[in-house]
Amino acid sequence: MFVLDYFPTMSIYIKQSKRCLGFQLLAIVFLMIMDETEAVDAGNFKRCDQSAFCQRQRNFKPEISPYVTNIDSLRKIDNSHFALDITNTQNNKAFVLDLFALEDSTLRLKINEAQPIAERYEVPNTIEDVKAQNMIAVPNLKNGSIVFHLGDNTNIQAVISCSPFRLDIYDEKEPVFSVNSRNLMHIEHLRQKPVPKPHEEKTKPEEPENPDEEQAEQGENEEEDKQEEQEPQEEEKEESDPDDQPGMWEETFKTHTDSKPRGPESIGLDTSFVNFAHVYGIPEHADKMALKSTVGSEPYRLYNLDVFEYELDSRAALYGSIPFMIGHNSKRTVGLLWLNAAETWVDVDSTEDNKGVLGTLFGYFAGEEAVPEVNVHWMSESGVIDVYFMLGRNPADVMRQYTKLTGTSYMPPMWATTYHQSRWNYKDEQDVKTVDAGFDEHDIPYDCLWLDIEHTDGKRYFTWDTLKFPDPVQMQNALAAKGRKMVTIIDPHIKVDTNYHIYREAQNKGYFIKNKDGSEFKGWCWPGDSAYLDLTLPEVRDWWASQFVPEVYKGSTLNLFTWNDMNEPSVFNGPEITMHKDIIHGAGWEHRHVHNLYGILLQMSTVKGQLARSQGNERPFVLSRAFYIGTQKYGAIWTGDNTAEWGHLAASVPMLLSIGLCGIAHSGADVGGFFKNPDPEMLSRWYQAAAYQPFFRAHAHIDTSRREPWLYDDKYRDIIRAAIRERYELLPYWYTLFFQAHKSGEPPMRPLWYEFPADVSTFDKDDSHMVGTALLVQPVSKPNTQVTSVYLPGATGWFDVKTYQYYPSPNTVSISTPLDKIAVLQRGGTIVPRKMRVRRCSALMTHDPYTLFVAVSPQGTAVGQLYMDDGHTFGFQNLKYNYKNLLFQNNVLISKSANPDASWDSDAWLERVVFMGVSRPTKIEMTVDGQVHPLEFSYESTTRVLTVRKPGVKMQKDWSIAIQ
Template identity: 50%
Template sequence: MAAFTERMGCLFLAWLALCLALAQAVDRSNFKTCDQSAFCKRQRAVQPGQSPYRALLDTLQLTDSRLSLQLINDINKVHLLLELYGLQGNMTRIKINELKPLKPRYEVPDVLISDPPTRPLSMVSRDENGAVLALGPPGQRVIVSARPFRLDVMEGPQLLLSVNSRGLLVFEHLRERKDTLSHKISSTVGSMWDKMKSIFSSDTSKDALAGEGAEGADVPAKEGAEKDGEQEKDKDDEQPGMWEETFKTHTDSKPNGPTSISLDFSFPGVENVYGIPEHADNLKLKTTDGGDPYRLYNLDVFQYELYNPMALYGAVPVMLAHSPQRTMGIFWLNAAETWVDISSNTAGKTVFGQMLDYVQGASETPQTDVRWISESGIIDVFLLLGPRPADVFTQYASLTGTQALPPLFSLAYHQCRWNYNDQDDVRAVDAGFDEHDIPYDVIWLDIEHADGKRYFTWDPNKFPTPRDMLQGLEDKRRKMVAIVDPHIKVDTNYKIHNEIRSKNFYVKTKDGNDYEGWCWPGSAGYPDFTKPEMRAWWASMFSYDQYEGSMANLYTWNDMNEPSVFNGPEVTMHKDALHGPWEHRDLHNLYGLYVQMATTEGLVQRSGGVERPFVLTRAFFAGSQRFGAVWTGDNAAEWDHLKISLPMCLSLGLVGISFCGADVGGFFKSPSTELLVRWYQAGAYQPFIRAHAHLDTPRREPWLFGSENTALIREALRQRYALLPYWYTLFYSTHLSGHPVMRPLWVEYPDDATTFSMDDQYLLGRDMLVHPVTEEGSRSVTAYLPGKGEVWYDVHTFQKHKGAQNLYIPVTMSSIPVFQRGGSIIPRKDRVRRSSSCMTNDPYTLYVALSPQNTAEGELFVDDGHTFKYQTDSQYIHRKFIFANQSLTSQNADPKGQFSTPAWLERVVILGAQKPSAVTLHAADGSQSPLEFDFDAHTAVLTLRKPAVNVGADWTIVLR
């Protein structure tokens, strides 16, 4: 019987894989719209301007850094507790919960890196209508309005943002179901009590019996209002989907009833909002009036559609609001299904209409209104008050952490497909890169490498000696990544399953049994990664004695961790599944983060805490940046999917996740040769570069498309490898600061409105501008070079261009439009070898691009590239390069650094230079020596040859 069941499972999975391969687009009917999500539909039906909530000012309490205040819903008489905290770094935290819930409501753990340090609050004024508090920074204050409840954050005379100004605060309180026995008993007792009140009533006793609030303060004490409230509760409980909800064939029981929450925020003067990934949409978020809100609910959506607000694999509930005057952010700390509505008073206006407003002297200030709706939990929101983009990045990083510093090899090229067949196939592909002189660092294995999709194992026929295979890669200084998914085959002959079951670590059904669903292995259990003890056990499975056949150069890929459940509602886990006392609905968007967290810890532990891990994840949440890389999921070999990879990664970078990339060539379908080449060229300038393809697509290793195209792909990858010192320095910078590696132009040019909607080009750091060719058959592109008074240099031709212009660029198939900002210094390694590890001690070249003022500066970070010794033992070099007054100086940017390297400086290339009469190197020991140089008058490029100084030394080069 077991064998028959397994065969049937295999047939089902084969059928499913065929369906996925043949599908031309996502079946949207598998995924809910807002109207099909009961809580979203209920919440969205609430109209602005009719808020029943008011603040009970007599309950206001103020400590050094915390304001607490009760709110009451005048319709149902439910009391809420508002807490407002002033936080260091120009942030404010707002929490709203039930004052006395029937049971605790879920509050998101493990995302904040610590309790945020607070700053003082002080009362400025107070009367019967509200209160004014000083937040800390000069002139910054919050106004609390009582009826209806509202918060306004001011700075001097300027209103920065408002909370509940549209009256869309809704907090569905926990309650007992009306048709339960307890309700029947309470109804009987209530009826008896009403009769007793009618017999013994007096004016005084009526008031005493009906009064609510803090000793009855500020609450209408009338039986009519109380009965109205009860009638409203009865009406509420009759709405569909509150206690049970069916979607397609799945019924979601809701033992806690309706628990959704909502709150609105208004940004006066703001027309541009960004963030809330993951969506396959433009960088600048659209208004959602008349359509669905943006949805945040981690889902396995194969071959997703573009330019719509459907949920995808990850969810980061962070939004940035930007205007030329200020940048701010909202971090909505809630892991339940969430919908985000965006409206604007300027949306839909034509350019003519806006001009007409100007001519007629219309005084309406642009405003963007945002409403957050979550199914459960509490309201816990951080206001990141900027004022600059860099400040918002720092503020958010102080809460959830920065991007982990990746090992250097992971910034190089990765080769993957579903699936490399066996060890001979791996060996042949590896040799193919050497034969065609194409650099690569990592080869990947998908689900077919394991024994019957039993993760932590190897197929004994296809991969009988995995250590030999890994050693062969190690001999060439290359790595491997193997997939380890969180669905565990239910098989009593499988050690991993038996241990998880024996330790009671599986997620449970609503009835308390182990939750099972269908995924790649067939019937599968889902470990409860929310349990610390489960994560610790999972981490221990990566030790070399547990993960048989593994070695130090084997790293990990977590896929399907939304979690994906093929036969579950919306291809994911049932919301009424249980994680200890909590329903899955409360924490769904956290599951993928916990999987990656546990895997990352496993790779760290196996080396005794010495080696940095590399873990790629598909599902993610706020804070996932601490654990590794993400990719944009199951895209398709289409030009529009190439284009969308830019805004998708830009959006992730804005919310802390810098290590992002898209499957080069597209996962589904087969790319044309032109598309494949263009994708390699674009991918070479994105933070994570991995080629990947579906099982049923033809092979597409880089040398299979003719020698001419092989040469184009080789050149794109060589450009990537040459820039690895710059990439690594950028990642070190973002690891310290939280600033994105790949960033929109408006981040560096916040007052240039031309850049606000731009997502077909971007900056790497602040010094390199990239405009990939993403249109089929392109003969030209137009790139916008920002910065009035600045200059930009084409990195291929060294031609200089003025900033603040649209530049027409003719392109051929070899073109990758990239520009270096005048005033910058970028380190490179121009000797490209077969892998990044082979280049460790190779010499550097500095590219110095002079500003109109003949100045430039840049940085270089160097360590061993793979351990934590840069943290534990200060084993690193951090240099700062400055060009000024015709001198180039290398100085120590961080005296704590103690690392040494034999790598030296091979060349200095100065762009926009004049020919000197002599060039002299001044070494740290006081010695001087002349340097040879070449000057190209046509390009104004000065090349200094073989300074031959150690890259970690102090020195100065003087031009005369």
């Protein structure tokens, strides 16, 4: 009956291969029994009160922390690493604290059992090699504290109070972080399972002479037996481990029982962001960007799950888990990384009455009445305490510090940053050909066509349905001849079929995850009965990567790329539609220890396969649904199975902002919504919003109506086409932003406060966003909207990118947003490169000319950058690129190479420069290679727009344009 527990909307799973009749019949029978619901049933996923370790951690509230540090145990491991002993005074369990100083104002705190009876799990291969910095420790025996000073930033101090243990971190003598100030640190030590005491053997009573007495005595004996049965249990309870609580060794959710052979091993820690009222991060949740207080309600949950038609305004777990949090106020930005791959719950207390001692004392001495504080309680099912503190101070600093630890974004090929067309499913080769031709016929650009699970031979990945796709190589080559690519889906579940080469070979090699009894784990997914690769093993990842070469993946070409779906992992008949926690991976760890890593391990392996097939020459592209710390190094993600509703359109902005703040530069949401059918107005508005989001793909459920843009009335088709063309015009700007993300970790899509960190009114704002430093975008997410109220921060003013109307700032303005327009404004003082000759795909635009849009600030200045390379190889790693710094000041526009040693030969030239906010000139001259020549121009006095035509210089050169 476990199916009944986990399939309230089973209809989405009915579309199985016709070869999988048993699974379809089961689904159909289920629908006959149960009414189909419209959205996810939250009861199919755990609440904190249904998770034993979450309950225990939340209920741990001592008046004084039992964890005490021995100041005399302080020892210097090396110049950047000190260690201390910690004892839990309640049970005398010993722990070791390690404090590390890392470069770029970063600290690491690690606490583990001193001598555990078994090794505790630590997340491997996630953190990059980061240089250390010197740290000095100064003990103070009088007050029982130790002060640590960082070598590269003497303004930063870490102070450990010993009894009870507490860590406070200061910057310029102001408190920033406080650890265990709420006394919630709680490490469940590993232990032997308690053995119940055997009952004493009962003696048989003598038989009475009188039968009546026998019956009476029998009743008395029964009562005595009941009392004897109860009494030993009570004694046993009194003598057992006081920490032995329900759910420590086994717990059941619905019909699934989770055995816990290692027993309880959860960890909890409170960390306070002192003098902060706003924190962000810990995706993925369909919620606001600024994290809400969870006092008296559900915590945020981080546990990768397959949640279809997910609810909005929810802290429930979704497809990805990144335990990284950012604190921001008008003075500084800081970051905190909780390194753990197990199920994690996060309580956030941002209520006004939650002030801690540290903040209160600081407020007193600083003469401030109230110092805000956000207290965060981290609770993970297993692992060790491993926390990284990034001291900022501005948003760009934190992103640099965080991506030094976790890796910067991969550099996507140009085509991956464009518009992609997908649905479940394009039916056959003729369907692919018709859709491709439709884009050309209606003059709508696109770069990539996607195929979902129905393209395979019975959901056997790396295969093709030969009736529907008899010549996949020719199909891909036909797209490639136009400059386009194709993506096919390859999921981690492997159909159990000894005639299927992938299953047969993996089984022979012993590469599948095992049940706790050592047998092969099997669960249900799209093919029906499925096995799951043990991707925690390097040899399995290498084997998976070897499957992508065309010699093995028959019917593939170098123009075929990959979509890794269902990699949470999704197991239809498993607990919470995922894998059982007590199944075993090859290194002996249970799945509970590695769960949130599974998706990134699949994506990592797929990327390795794509690199190998081109001998490392071509940049890979792999889309993943599940994600974790460091996913940005491997590819893109999307927000999963959203719904064609206005609320989901609006929710895409805060969801993607949160993901970007956690390092993932390339992310998006299914345009139009995966489930249900959007009306034409909603679909048009969705295209307009998504054109300004990093990953731009339309995708839809198999039961939805077809949505190709030309299937709508001309009015809507033209609006959708215009939105897509806007994306293609902006590709030079987007590509530059992705290069900057690759270098520094800064997200292309970012919240307003990222660019205007001192503007308090932006801290809660997530209905608008920045694209890079220059563009402010406020999508329309409500029907029948003709006017949009837009807040414009900063002091340099803004220009409407379509009308060139100027708006002073800071200001809130009403902008006309009829159906064919959303609010997009360019910030005064910025330069945005575009290509105005839009072709059918980006490959045909590589050498096309550029137009620079220069929005001049009231001070008469503007800055920008332009990055250029071949768009698809790794030549940029060998200085085959051009990166130009653009500067306008003193009425001169200058383009100068940021790296003179880098060079990429291109025929692309400068076709036009549009200046906004300037006076009418009398003469304009260009200087290049020491030669000066005049330029033609026109001027529009009502908008103060100057257009300089055909400078004609190659963009790779250094040059200047002077306005007189």
